[in-house]
Amino acid sequence: MPSSPIFVTGATGKTGSRITSRLKARGYDVREGSRSGVIPFDWDQPATWPAALARVSAVYICFQPDYAFPGALDTLAAFAQALAGAGIDRIVMLTGRGEPAALKAEAIMRRICPSATILRSAWFAQNFSEGSLRDAVMSGMVPMPGGDIREPVIDVEDLADVAVAALIEDHHASQIYELTGPRLLGFDEIAAILGDAIGHPVRHVAITFEAFHAELERAAGRTFADIVTEIARETFDGRNAHVTGGVERALGRPPCDFTDFAKREAEAGAWRETQADPAPDPAASPTPTSHLMTEKDTTMTPSLYQKVILGLGGVTALVIGAAITLFPAEFYASYGITLDAEPNLMSELRAPGANLAALGGLMLGGVARARWFAAARMIALTVFFAFAAGRLVSWVLDGMPDSNVLIALGIELAIGVMVMAAAGRGRHRPVQ
Incomplete structure (x- = not known):
């Protein structure tokens, strides 16, 4: 076990928090990367990078906000150069399946840091149990664009297991793991599975990309809405409608099924009502979600x-x-x-x-x-x-x-x- 810390960017996000807790449970020293960390780290402030990377043995990269944002690829290239300059060659990088900007980001990282491991992820199952989609599910709906598109939704717990393995084991260098769940699901099927697990009806509300954009713009501004809507148009066109064996190749076991995920989260109280939660109302007017495969809500x-x-x-x-x-x-x-x-x-x-x-x-x-x-x-x-x-x-x-x-x-x-x-x-x- 290395004495040098493992640096986890986005350590408070969906993937980073799980990776951090797993590494700590195994006795590893984790340096949590965030703007409010003990050693502050900010993607927009390169001056914070040297201290964050000092004496680090491995790095998990969850780039914020997305590789498609203006200047993001230049920032990533500069960070990759910083990694190479610091002599760090065990790198695990999260990207999104089917996203053109993510493919460009992968190429940049592999050119500068050839040993980097790429985790090319499908849509997160936890999008339905955490953040703003949770509230939509609690109200009895899954409002999403894309029509009858089918997705092999992945449990973030599986992704975190793969990331930890790649950070601490030797045989994952230079690998690309395309991570999906074990089967394709349409949003109608996802809604039905969630309803069965929660105990009240949940329905898929098909919305247009224009309505999706309008809700995003109200929640997070025009630039954010333009970029995330374009990502949705690209990735919800059927290009990702196939299952891969990435989880099994990395871990030697199959990924968690969405039904098992929903049952587990329901038993853990993910959709349990609190005083702050409104009572579920399946007849309520559909409201587009403003949460698309992001680590946390935006600020x-x-x-x-x-x-x-x-x-x-x-x-x-x-x-x-x-x-x-x-x-x-x-x-x-x-x-x-x-x-x-x-x-x-x-x-x-x-x-x-x-x-x-x-x-x-x-x-x-x-x-x-x-x-x-x-x-x-x-x-x-x-x-x-x-x-x-x-x-x-x-x-x-x-x-x-x-x-x-x-x-x-x-x-x-x-x-x-x-x-x-x-x-x-x-x-x-x-x-x-």
Whole structure:
């Protein structure tokens, strides 16, 4: 057993979490790759890669958000070069069956790291028991495009077993394992099997790709919807309607059948109602799903433009708040306002100054952490528009202020408008 850690990207996702738990159960040291990890790792921040890969013996790659996204293949190529430069030759890479961008990604990895093992996966069975499709199943429907297409759905537990074997055993180098379940199933059959396991009717609701796209766009934005819908059109055209022996070739045993998967998940409570779950309603209106073979639900990853704008707001609030807190007399003197040092007055000025500085810090937190971005953006909008609104109210009630205050009003409005205008310029990716 190697003493060096095994690096698992997407360690909190569907596959990564299972791989991590299996490796730890066998006594392996696992370095969990995520933006919030002990050693942070971010696909969009190459500066985080060297520390994450230091002294690593093997790597599991689950690229986020998808190989079809703009710039994804360039990022993967750079990461593969980093792996080669670090001397890591035991690499296990997850891709999607039948996806043209995934085939390009595989070619890049095998050219730079020839010993890499490729896990070319079918559609996940767990898409029906975890994430947004679970809610659809709970409501009595499986809303999917693709008509009567048939898929050899795979249990992610099987995929995780194959990945672990490839990470710790010697004979999987340079292999391509096309991983499927043991039989083809249409979505009508999948719905019926789920209904039998859960104990209430579940039906397949056929939707158009246009409706699928519209729901994705509402949930995750136009770019995400365009790319994922195109992947669905490509992979739901019948090209994947065949079973392979990849699981058996890798593990020496057959894959789990979807019926057994559904029974197991039902017994484990995957579709058990909680207080937060609505009662199943098979007659409810069909709602397209926004979950297509992804590791987890998506979140906004802010663009560089959004980070700069929010960072500008955060620095402005932090600096002004700190100045008011520490040097109130000097700060207000710059506005032509003379203050005496009366303690009550100083207290009433320093307290909101400290509050403004703290809010500026929270805005900067949204620049550093994508999962905090939405909340930090709302804080920025509230702070700058509230300050501007207060100045406008004073203008109406107290008269026109001097030029310094008007400049401050203009800056506050400008930052608020820029933060608002920056909405939607990021891209969506699964939360790690």
